[in-house]
Amino acid sequence: MPRAHDISARIQNAFRARLAQVAVPHTTQNLAILSILLQSGFVSSLTRGTVAGPSPTAFDTCMGKLESKRRIWADLKYRDDRPVLTNMAAISKPSNRIYMDVDEIKRICTGRRAAWIVRPLQMGEIAVVRTRSKENRFLEAREAVRLGLGGEVLCRAR
Amino acid sequence: MDALRRSGTAAEWGADDTQATSRSRRRRGQVDEGQYETPLDEALDLQAWNSGDLVNDFEQWDQHATPLEETSSLPSPAEAQTLPPNVVSTLMRFPLISKRVVQQGGKGRMPSWYVLTVAGNGQGLVGVGEGKDTENPRAIEKSFIAACKDLDWVDRFEDRTLWNEIDTKWGSTRVLMRPRPMGFGLRCNPFIHQVCKAAGIKDISAKVYGSRNGMNIIKACLRVLRGGHAPPMMGDGVGRKGTRMDKGYGMRGRENIERERGRWLADNRLR
Numbered sequence: 071m072p073r074a075h076d077i078s079a080r081i082q083n084a085f086r087a088r089l090a091q092v093a094v095p096h097t098t099q100n101l102a103i104l105s106i107l108l109q110s111g112f113v114s115s116l117t118r119g120t121v122a123g124p125s126p127t128a129f130d131t132c133m134g135k136l137e138s139k140r141r142i143w144a145d146l147k148y149r150d151d152r153p154v155l156t157n158m159a160a161i162s163k164p165s166n167r168i169y170m171d172v173d174e175i176k177r178i179c180t181g182r183r184a185a186w187i188v189r190p191l192q193m194g195e196i197a198v199v200r201t202r203s204k205e206n207r208f209l210e211a212r213e214a215v216r217l218g219l220g221g222e223v224l225c226r227a228r
Numbered sequence: 229m230d231a232l233r234r235s236g237t238a239a240e241w242g243a244d245d246t247q248a249t250s251r252s253r254r255r256r257g258q259v260d261e262g263q264y265e266t267p268l269d270e271a272l273d274l275q276a277w278n279s280g281d282l283v284n285d286f287e288q289w290d291q292h293a294t295p296l297e298e299t300s301s302l303p304s305p306a307e308a309q310t311l312p313p314n315v316v317s318t319l320m321r322f323p324l325i326s327k328r329v330v331q332q333g334g335k336g337r338m339p340s341w342y343v344l345t346v347a348g349n350g351q352g353l354v355g356v357g358e359g360k361d362t363e364n365p366r367a368i369e370k371s372f373i374a375a376c377k378d379l380d381w382v383d384r385f386e387d388r389t390l391w392n393e394i395d396t397k398w399g400s401t402r403v404l405m406r407p408r409p410m411g412f413g414l415r416c417n418p419f420i421h422q423v424c425k426a427a428g429i430k431d432i433s434a435k436v437y438g439s440r441n442g443m444n445i446i447k448a449c450l451r452v453l454r455g456g457h458a459p460p461m462m463g464d465g466v467g468r469k470g471t472r473m474d475k476g477y478g479m480r481g482r483e484n485i486e487r488e489r490g491r492w493l494a495d496n497r498l499r
Contacts, residue, residue: 111489149488151462152477192392194485194493212494 074160074225077103085146085153093141102208103198104144110196112155112227113144158227161188171220175211195228310376322346322422323368325442341367344443347375348426355379356450380454383481388430391481398448400439405432419445427453455480
């Protein structure tokens with residue numbers, strides 16, 4: 071179910087609190103969003119684990135037990151005492167779902183507004199798009215433009 | 229030269245009226261060792277001396293070569309020579325706000341002048357300074373010296389505009405600035421116009437929401453234009469508290485972002 075509020079709040083608050091690592095619930099969507107953040111350079115590594123801590127073995131032994139105990143741990147990045155990620159927010163909300171085709175995603179990538187309320191992406195800002203394609207389900211906005219795919223714009227990060 | 233130093237503004241500020249000296253003079257024993265407060269003052273004085281621009285053939289400060297404003301803006305080597313004279317004379321200075329303020333004391337009203345000056349070199353350095361004095365010209369000079377001490381670097385895209393949209397708030401003053409293409413010009417509030425002109429920003433559009441108080445607009449712009457390099461919220465690192473002007477992260481350019489993420493940023497221009 072597409073809802074990016076939880077992961078956006080967890081990551082943004084963890085960066086602002088200067089934490090070394092942050093744990094998010096283990097779901098396909100969270101894994102995909104964190105992978106895109108990893109590719110963009112906001113976090114330095116991802117590890118599967120449990121509530122207790124990052125540990126792939128503990129993650130495996132958890133199988134068959136409660137799924138709610140499993141987590142993905144991300145190592146956060148700081149440079150010169152400043153967090154690399156300062157803002158992360160959801161774009162598509164349950165009260166107002168935002169679906170964009172390729173032209174609209176291209177607009178926000180090139181400094182213009184789209185879908186009335188979605189502000190353009192600033193320098194260094196990324197957006198995560200959930201498409202209907204089987205091979206490329208979750209894409210960064212510019213990758214979606216390059217592949218010609220549109221979809222629901224979940225969240226933005228800078 | 230002696231008459232100027234004795235009777236001009238510099239003298240009123242307590243400037244020393246001895247002539248600038250050189251090592252040769254020290255070797256000749258014509259100056260005592262304790263004249264300079266710090267080695268930096270001595271080095272700056274020597275640099276100005278060695279530049280040869282302001283001395284005449286008799287190894288004295290040339291009265292006619294030194295403009296009046298320059299001597300009056302550098303009252304004494306130890307106190308106000310934050311920059312060499314040949315740099316100071318090239319800076320833009322805009323005394324944007326000049327107010328007559330009054331302190332009501334037991335003996336009655338004590339009026340004085342408050343001046344806020346923005347200084348910049350038009351190539352990325354800009355600073356703001358405030359000065360107060362009972363006389364307006366001296367307040368202007370004091371604020372310019374404070375602005376010179378406050379100079380800091382502004383990272384610009386193509387040396388002409390901002391990297392991204394800026395939305396900042398200082399008290400009730402909200403300033404919104406946007407980068408614009410080449411040749412667009414500075415279409416903004418007059419205070420923002422002068423700050424950008426001093427900083428070397430040539431193309432922006434801006435809007436001020438809420439209070440349009442000039443002092444707050446200028447301080448809001450300067451807080452966010454200069455990205456800074458010190459860790460935030462740590463003061464000056466040697467005991468002083470953090471100031472309001474140090475809040476936030478400011479504007480940082482592409483190279484900074486690429487370094488902190490360890491990735492190249494893609495070029496998104498339409499082709």
